[in-house]
Each structure stands twice: as structure tokens, then as C-alpha cells.
Amino acid sequence: MFKKKAEVLTSRPLSGKDVKALKRRVEVSFPDLFPDDIDLLFPAKSEVQLIKMKNRATAYTCNGPSPLFFDPEGRGDLLVPTCYAMWRFPRILDKLYTYSEVSPKVLGGADLFLQGLITPEGGLGHFSAEDLRAVSIPQNAYPFAVGxxxxxxxxxxxxxxxxxxxxLLHHYPDQLWAMGDKSVPNAGFTPVRIFPQDSASNGSAAPAQADVAGLSLSDDSSAQATDGHANADRAAAASTAAAAAPSAAKNEAEEPNSEQASIAAAAAPLSQDELIEVCLLEGLHAVTDGELPMLTSDFYAKHMLPAKPEGASMDIKKSSYKKLSKLLSTFEKKGLLTIKVIHKQDKLASVNREHKLYLGHTSAPAPAGATSAPSASAAAARADAAPSSSGRITVSFSYRVPSSLRPVFGPSAEQDRDALYSEAQVQQALLDYREQQHLAAPGGCIKLDRLLIGGLFNKKEEQKEGDVHPLDDTLKRLLSKLQVYHTISRPTPTGVSETLARGNVKNIVISMEDRMGGRKHLTHLSHVEGFGLDPDELAAVLQKKWSTSCSVNKLPGKTETGKMLDLQGNLLKELPKFLTEEYGIDPQYIDVKTKG
Incomplete structure (x- = not known):
């Protein structure tokens, strides 16, 4: 509802009589709030503003810019709490719980489908159509959407x-949220995804986490303990710059921030050049010939970075090579590898496995007290017996740059407007742009120019040319402005099959429903196409595997284009294990739900 700029038509203060009427309306609409809670939201002698917007909605603020409640149609028949109100009192509404991996869809403004819900032990509870509900993830007590x-x-x-x-009526970080002070309750709130709450992200103790294993999500006592002044202080103190939560996806690799201090520089016996060369060799041992040709950026993210010893800091820019292209070019001249330009993109084409450097390398030495962390692909390649002939499916993410931000990525982005960049490449492009435009600032910061201000900040954020901004937050903002793509790579007998799709990964969904009073069961399996699996071929395999009937039907819903497999019997435990062992699909991409 607030995807576009929330244009304000009029704003006026409410009279004392109108404020009392508003407080009574809040009390009736949200019975879980105590009178003292409402007094905290609207203190005595405070200035309450009524804001009317161009989209017909009205909103109410109190002693500041942050809207606390809004009426979607401005008719006075529905009062909805904003994120700011829900963060102060998380128990204001009953909650629906979804997965962290689903949150990007909601943050993009999409309605929440029932398939994306997590069902607690006590069920979803009783509700009627048009009832208000907040949306949260089990590991973060604070809601991020309402509808x-x-x-x-x-x-x-x-x-x-x-x-x-x-x-969906309102969500973080839409334009209604942007009207406020832009605070967030904890570092798990990022513009592109809601992550589990990190209790160390602020000075106060974090709310107790929900019981994820048992999905015992009905107890909000821990969230209630944070209500009132303490929660209000925390929400006001938090800033969007704190939203640098680490990725929860196991297959996503991040390049270390080049401006952060090295964690174990004193303990590491290797120089940056030596460490980078060791990780290059480790990565070449990890990559298989079936995966080639591979984007050089993907090779760096998937194989070199995971080979970095735990606790060490690796940054090509701080080495004599300066850039990944120069590193690879150097070793190409030595005959260790071959780089080819395919569709205007540099790709690692081959590895000389008879080269003395390759044969002389065994494993990356670790710094004192640190343990080596080989990549998942390296472990899979060296395993004595793989569980499946098809190998493990991997997921990588890339980004497409809009025209307004192409100057940050240099001439190559203008020449190839459909080029995709890894997160490591995006970070490197930002660092190069900072250096070329002389925007470097001390303390790991960047000076903002007109391009960055116009492309990364909205008009309500009062940024000026020359202002200094944290580099990590600038990178987060840049990533949030790029179009996300994902590539699913699946080894086959004839090579690696890659499927490129726009947006985030759509997880495989497995659910089960009871029939005939619980005497029979039906297991549903959907969204397998995104992982390169043919539903009809998979149905034949599953039918033979468990000697049960398996039908293939079109998914319900006008916008759905995929198919759903219906298997007789309760296979909620067996099916995820089978997909992981036989097809190499990581469990994090399989959502298992139960149906009553």
C-alpha cells in the first residue's frame, strides 16, 4: 500500500477531545494493550498530528515524525498499528510466523501466502477474514509487517x-516507515531480509527466542517483557546502519570488508599475498572440471573465500595484486590456469592439474590457533563415497544494475547492461568508485557525491554532497537497489546444469494433510522445477521408491504456473531426506509443513 512515496496532503494537530477519542479507539481496537500502554504511546499534553495522504490513508504521530497508527482508507472504520507501534508493544496484535527466507518477498510488498506460514504446535489460532495480524519470524520477536x-x-x-x-497493508521498510525516524529494533532488520535476532546487537538483553524446533510460538511473554520505555528507547537508539546482519544462507559467500581491521593479523604467519595465493590453490583443488567454465567472481566467492582459514582476513586490494583479474592473469602466465572472455564476462576455463604448483599444494596452512575451513564443494569433491551420482545442488546470487547506478560499475556496465555481478564484485565496484572519485574517508567511510545520494537515499533523508557515511551501510543500500537473481547449479553426467532466475530462491514445499478422520494421509510436494527437476519424471521415481500412487497436478491459484505432486501416505520425514541425499538439495531450501 505504501510502495510509492507517501505524499502528504495535509497535517494538523488534534484537539484534546480528539486525542481522547483516538485513545478510546485504540483501547477498543487493541484489547491486549493496557491503559498505561496507551498513555505511553500518547502521553499527557503531547502533540498528536493527523496526517492525510494522497492515497486516502490517514496516519497519527505523537511528539515526532514516526507514525504510530494509520487508517488505510481514511474512513475511520479500521485502525492499524505501524511498525513503530508494534516494536514498542509486540503483543499489540496476534502474530503469524513465516521463514526468514520468505521475508524478502514480504519486504518487497508481496501478500503472504498460507504456504509460507509456519504452523505452531497449537495451530494458527482462531481468526476471521479481515482480522488484523502481524508478521514475524520465530527467531526475532519484533513484527516486520501487518495486514x-x-x-x-x-x-x-x-x-x-x-x-x-x-x-499486506504496511511493512518495513515501506514509505510509511520512511516517514518516521527510520529506526529498527535490532540488527536482524535489513532492507532485503529479516534475520534472526542477535542478542549482542544492542546493550539490552534480547527477548527470548521462540522454540524453533518445536514451533512453540504462541508464548509472547518474552516480547512483552521488552514493552514500554525500554523497548521505546531501544527502537529510538537503533539505526539503519546497524542492519549489517550476516547472511543465513549457507551457500552465500561474502567478501570481507576491506576497511575492517584484520581480526588475526598479528597471529597469521602469512602475508596477504601468500594467503591469497594459498586460497587460490585451495580453490583450484576444490573446483571440478565439470563446473568449468565458471565466472571468475563465482570462483572467488565459492572456492577461494571458503578456503580462507578461520580468523584470518583476506583482502585482494591490500595485496600487491590489487584486483582479482591481475591475480588470475599472473597465474595464467605461469600456465596454472586459463581465463576466457565469454559473453563479455571473464570465466575460469581450465585448470592445469599437472602443473608443479598444483601438484605441490596439499592444504592451506592455518594461522596459529585457527582451524582450516574448506569449502563445501571441496569436501564434496574429496568425499570417499558421494550419496548421489547427481552431486550437490548449489545456489549462488547475483545482481543486475539499474541505469541510474551503472556509473558506479564503470564502462563495462554501460557496454553490457544485462551483466550480472556477484556480491563480491558489487563491493569491489564500490571500492573502486570510491578510489576513482576520491571519496575515501577515514574510519571505513565514504564521502557521498550526487550520484550516491540520488541513487541510495530517499528525499526525506537529508544527505548533502561531501557528507561522510559508513561504507558497510552504503554497500547494504547499494545491494538493496539492485535486482536480485539466483543461479541453481546441478551437476549432471554431462556437466553442470545451471538455471538462472530472477528474484530469490523459491523453496521446495512439503506438506501433509489428514483424510478420512486421520486414517489416511496425503503428502504434497511443490516447487521442484526451480531446482531443475521435472515433476513428471520425479513422480515416477517417488512412486517406485515407496510403492505408492503419485499424481501430478497444477498448483492452485491463478498466478501459479508450477505443478504439485500428491503422494499417498505420510512422507514428511522420508521425502526431505530423500531429496537431500539423492538430489543434493540443501535442507535449508526445503520447507516442511503439517496440515490438520
Missing amino acids: TMEVSSDDVAKTGLKGKGLK
Whole structure:
């Protein structure tokens, strides 16, 4: 609802009588709030503003810019808490829980489907259509979205978790949130995804985490303990610059921030040049011929970085090579590897496995007290017996640059407007741009120029040319402005099969429903196409595997284009294990749900 700029038409202060009426309306609409809670939201003699917007919505602020409640249609028949109000009192609304991996869809403004919900032990609870619900993830107590239910709990009991569940009205970080002070409750809140809460991200103790294993999500007592002044202080003190939460995806590799101090520089016996060369050799041992040709940026992210010893800091820019291209060019001249330009992109084409450097390398030496952390692909390649002939499926992410930000990426981005960049390449491009435009600032910061201000900051953020901004937050903002793509790579007998798709990964969904009063069960399997699996061929395999009937049907919903496999019996435990062992699909990309 607030994807576009929330243009304000009028703003006026409410009279004392109107403020009392508003507080009564809040008390009636949200019975879980105590009178003292409402007094904290609207203290005595405070200035409450009524804001009318161009999209017909009205909002209410109190002693500041942050809206606390809004009326979507401005008719006075529905009062909805904003993120700022929900962060102060997380128990203000009943919650729906979804996965951290699903949150990017919601942050992009998409409605929440029932298939994306996590069902607690006690079920989803009772609700009617058009009831308000907040949205959260189990490992982070603070909601990040709010909307109205499109179905009732009775409908869900009859049809199962299918179709739309919640119509989104407001979410972090939409334009309604941007009208406020832009605070966030903890470092798990990033513009592109909600991550599990890090209890060390602020000075106060974090709320107790939900019981993820048992999905016991109904107890909000830990969140209630953070209500009131303490939570308000925390929300006001947090800033978007703190949103540098680490990625939870196991297959995503990040390049270390070149401006951060080395964690174990004094303990590491290797120089930057030596460390980079060791990681290059380790990466060449890890990559298989079937994976080639491979983008040089992917080789760096997937094989070189994971080979870095734990606790060590590796930064090509601090070495004599300065750039990845020069490093690879140097060893290409030595005959160790071959680089080819394919579709205007540098790719690692071959590895000379008879070269003396390759044969003379065994494993990367670790710094004192540190342990080596080989890549997952290296471990798989060296395993004595792989569980499947098809190998492990890997997922990598890349980014497409809009025209407004192409100057940051240099002439190559203008020449190839469809080029995709890894996160490491995006970071390197930003560092190169900072150096070329003389924007370096001490303390790991960057001076903002007109291009960065216009491309990364909204008009309400009062940034000026020459202002100094943290480099890590600038990178996060840059990534959030790029179009995300994902590549799923699956080894086959004839080589590596790669599937490139726009957006984030759509997880495989496995669910089960009871039939005939619980005497029979039906297991559903969907979204396998995104992992390069043919539903009809997979159905034949599964039918033979468990000697059960398996039908292939079109997924319900007008916008769905995929197929769903329906297997007789309860296979909730066996099916995920089979997909992991036989097809190499990481469990993090398999969502298992139960149906009552």
C-alpha cells in the first residue's frame, strides 16, 4: 500500500477531545494493550498530528515524525498499528510466523501466502477474514509487517494451507516507515531480509527466542517483557546502519570488508599475498572440471573465500595484486590456469592439474590457533563415497544494475547492461568508485557525491554532497537497489546444469494433510522445477521408491504456473531426506509443513 512515496496532503494537530477519542479507539481496537500502554504511546499534553495522504490513508504521530497508527482508507472504520507501534508493544496484535527466507518477498510488498506460514504446535489460532495480524519470524520477536486475513481459520481447516493468507497493508521498510525516524529494533532488520535476532546487537538483553524446533510460538511473554520505555528507547537508539546482519544462507559467500581491521593479523604467519595465493590453490583443488567454465567472481566467492582459514582476513586490494583479474592473469602466465572472455564476462576455463604448483599444494596452512575451513564443494569433491551420482545442488546470487547506478560499475556496465555481478564484485565496484572519485574517508567511510545520494537515499533523508557515511551501510543500500537473481547449479553426467532466475530462491514445499478422520494421509510436494527437476519424471521415481500412487497436478491459484505432486501416505520425514541425499538439495531450501 505504501510502495510509492507517501505524499502528504495535509497535517494538523488534534484537539484534546480528539486525542481522547483516538485513545478510546485504540483501547477498543487493541484489547491486549493496557491503559498505561496507551498513555505511553500518547502521553499527557503531547502533540498528536493527523496526517492525510494522497492515497486516502490517514496516519497519527505523537511528539515526532514516526507514525504510530494509520487508517488505510481514511474512513475511520479500521485502525492499524505501524511498525513503530508494534516494536514498542509486540503483543499489540496476534502474530503469524513465516521463514526468514520468505521475508524478502514480504519486504518487497508481496501478500503472504498460507504456504509460507509456519504452523505452531497449537495451530494458527482462531481468526476471521479481515482480522488484523502481524508478521514475524520465530527467531526475532519484533513484527516486520501487518495486514488483514483473506480467509478464516475455518476456511484453512477445510482447504488447508493453500492460497493467499494475508493481504499486506504496511511493512518495513515501506514509505510509511520512511516517514518516521527510520529506526529498527535490532540488527536482524535489513532492507532485503529479516534475520534472526542477535542478542549482542544492542546493550539490552534480547527477548527470548521462540522454540524453533518445536514451533512453540504462541508464548509472547518474552516480547512483552521488552514493552514500554525500554523497548521505546531501544527502537529510538537503533539505526539503519546497524542492519549489517550476516547472511543465513549457507551457500552465500561474502567478501570481507576491506576497511575492517584484520581480526588475526598479528597471529597469521602469512602475508596477504601468500594467503591469497594459498586460497587460490585451495580453490583450484576444490573446483571440478565439470563446473568449468565458471565466472571468475563465482570462483572467488565459492572456492577461494571458503578456503580462507578461520580468523584470518583476506583482502585482494591490500595485496600487491590489487584486483582479482591481475591475480588470475599472473597465474595464467605461469600456465596454472586459463581465463576466457565469454559473453563479455571473464570465466575460469581450465585448470592445469599437472602443473608443479598444483601438484605441490596439499592444504592451506592455518594461522596459529585457527582451524582450516574448506569449502563445501571441496569436501564434496574429496568425499570417499558421494550419496548421489547427481552431486550437490548449489545456489549462488547475483545482481543486475539499474541505469541510474551503472556509473558506479564503470564502462563495462554501460557496454553490457544485462551483466550480472556477484556480491563480491558489487563491493569491489564500490571500492573502486570510491578510489576513482576520491571519496575515501577515514574510519571505513565514504564521502557521498550526487550520484550516491540520488541513487541510495530517499528525499526525506537529508544527505548533502561531501557528507561522510559508513561504507558497510552504503554497500547494504547499494545491494538493496539492485535486482536480485539466483543461479541453481546441478551437476549432471554431462556437466553442470545451471538455471538462472530472477528474484530469490523459491523453496521446495512439503506438506501433509489428514483424510478420512486421520486414517489416511496425503503428502504434497511443490516447487521442484526451480531446482531443475521435472515433476513428471520425479513422480515416477517417488512412486517406485515407496510403492505408492503419485499424481501430478497444477498448483492452485491463478498466478501459479508450477505443478504439485500428491503422494499417498505420510512422507514428511522420508521425502526431505530423500531429496537431500539423492538430489543434493540443501535442507535449508526445503520447507516442511503439517496440515490438520
